[in-house]
Amino acid sequence: MTTSPTPFQVLAVIPARGGSKGVPRKNVMPMAGEPLLAHIVRAARQAATLTRVVVSTDDAEIAGVAQRYGAEVVWRPADISGDTATSEQALLHALDHLRQAEGYVPDILVYLQCTSPLTMAEDIDGVVDALIRSGADTALAVMPFHYFIWHGPCDDAAGVNHMKLVRPRRQDREAQYLEAGAVVVMRVPGFLKEQLRFYGRTALYEMPPERCLEIDEPADVLIAEARLRERLKHTPLAALPSRPSAVVFDFDGVFTDNKVYVSETGAEMVACSRSDGFGLAELRALGLPLLVLSTEVNPVVEQRCRKLNVPCLSGQTDKALALGKWLEENKLEPLSVIYVGNDINDLGCLRLVGGPVAVADSVPEVLRAARLVLRAPGGQGAVRELCRLVAARLAGQ
Numbered sequence: 001m002t003t004s005p006t007p008f009q010v011l012a013v014i015p016a017r018g019g020s021k022g023v024p025r026k027n028v029m030p031m032a033g034e035p036l037l038a039h040i041v042r043a044a045r046q047a048a049t050l051t052r053v054v055v056s057t058d059d060a061e062i063a064g065v066a067q068r069y070g071a072e073v074v075w076r077p078a079d080i081s082g083d084t085a086t087s088e089q090a091l092l093h094a095l096d097h098l099r100q101a102e103g104y105v106p107d108i109l110v111y112l113q114c115t116s117p118l119t120m121a122e123d124i125d126g127v128v129d130a131l132i133r134s135g136a137d138t139a140l141a142v143m144p145f146h147y148f149i150w151h152g153p154c155d156d157a158a159g160v161n162h163m164k165l166v167r168p169r170r171q172d173r174e175a176q177y178l179e180a181g182a183v184v185v186m187r188v189p190g191f192l193k194e195q196l197r198f199y200g201r202t203a204l205y206e207m208p209p210e211r212c213l214e215i216d217e218p219a220d221v222l223i224a225e226a227r228l229r230e231r232l233k234h235t236p237l238a239a240l241p242s243r244p245s246a247v248v249f250d251f252d253g254v255f256t257d258n259k260v261y262v263s264e265t266g267a268e269m270v271a272c273s274r275s276d277g278f279g280l281a282e283l284r285a286l287g288l289p290l291l292v293l294s295t296e297v298n299p300v301v302e303q304r305c306r307k308l309n310v311p312c313l314s315g316q317t318d319k320a321l322a323l324g325k326w327l328e329e330n331k332l333e334p335l336s337v338i339y340v341g342n343d344i345n346d347l348g349c350l351r352l353v354g355g356p357v358a359v360a361d362s363v364p365e366v367l368r369a370a371r372l373v374l375r376a377p378g379g380q381g382a383v384r385e386l387c388r389l390v391a392a393r394l395a396g397q
Contacts, residue, residue: 010128011052011098011106011188012044014071015090016114017081018059026215027114028061032228033239033356033371034069036215037062039117039228041069046121049128050110054098056090068335074098087111088195095188108132109186111197116182117224118211118231127183130203137200139185141207142177146170180207181214232372239372240393241355245336247283247390248323248349249383251294251301251314253342254359257379268298273379277308279387284309286394291326293319295345320348327352340386342366342378357386 016027016037028035037055044053055066056074058081063073074097080089091111098104110128112119123141131139148167149160158164161176183205184197191199213224232239252258256270263269283290292305292312305312316322327334335354339346342362350356350369358370361377372389376382 005051006049006108006128006132008107008132009052009105010050010108010110011054011095012047012050012110012112012124013074013091013094014040014044014053014055014066014112014114015076015087016055016057016059016062016066017076017085017090018057018062019081019083023215023218023221026221027059028065029221030369031117031221032225032232033350033369034354035065036117037065037114038069040112040114040119041066041071043119043121043124044110044112045070047124047128048121049125052106054094055114056094088197091191091197092195095192106188109188109191111184111186113182113214115215116180116213117215118213118227119182119207120211123205123207123211124183126205126207127185130205131185131187134201134203136203137187137190138198139203139205140198141180141183141212142204143180143207143209143212145176145178146173177204177206178212180212182207182212229373236372236389237393239355239357240338240389241336242393243336244288244338244355244390244393245332246289246291246327246330247338247340247386248291248293248326248353249310249339250319250341250343250346250349251292251304251312252296253362253378254340255292255304255379255383257377258342258361268300270300270304271379272304273381273384275381276383276387279384279391280308280310282391283387286391288390288394289330289332293323293326293349295319318348319345320352323349323352338386338390340374340382 020026027037044050053071054074055071056076057063058076066073074094076090127139127141148162150157151160215221215224255272261269290310292310294301294314295316297315301314302312313322334352337353338355339349339353340357341350342359346366347369356370357372358366359374359378359382367373374382374385376385
């Protein structure tokens, strides 16, 4: 669905408090290579109908994630941040804060759940469009529901949405819907008056069932991770920053197959893929800064990088610290940088950048930290594969 910006001021508020009982610290837990909150912030920033995205929080780490991924932050007071606080309280507080601080009052308010990481920009736009097209007061994302519901006691149960003696076929039943728990949209004047997320006339937007998932229990984390990984596998370009500003590579296990050949004199040799040079040359021609960052002090690293015409920082015991300094010196925003690694000592770098990438045969910890997992193993075309993807991303494909 193609959506054009609306003539309205449309504010998205994402409540994300620090406390969580079912899944502790779930709003910042790693999910397919980035914090959980980052997924809904990215979707909101890509939505054509939204004019502003705010995260309401009481937590410094959550605020840092929100700002890193491009959302504004409204600090929520402690008295509406506990277990008994309602989402409406967070929404009303955000509206009141922006009105008092800036005189800003939007026409439409979009309430987004950060615990629904499968939500896409088109879902947000779809609910906003449903509200505007229908002239309704509120709108929400739903999924079709056709199951029979029962209620207790368990030894004498009764039907909720059906009678026990009448079991109509699915196609003969009146349409029913389940809240997706992802997107709710309200006209601001009515919401301020009623102080409820649903009031007046409500419109529905049918969200694809495979994107309807709220993370409330540990099992939900596994399901969400699997679905996000499957999505990224089919859309690898979406796993990279929208406009990559640099690519940084580990050497051993990325340019090589992670093996070392040692002669009787102690000399070491490694095997690399010749095809890597063609990919790197393409990125250099596009003006993209490149760097190899390695803990190794073996001269073979610098010799290979010299042959490939790629700058190299070898012998780095703290790779994340070295990468941070290099990014600062080159005035590069970490969120737009790609780093590709394969082993434990790459985790700090992977967590620092917006494009964490792993080769196919990386250790499990790195595979979990990566947003993109390449099809090729290290030393067997992984660098060339990534170069092609980066070039395609820069070309706007």
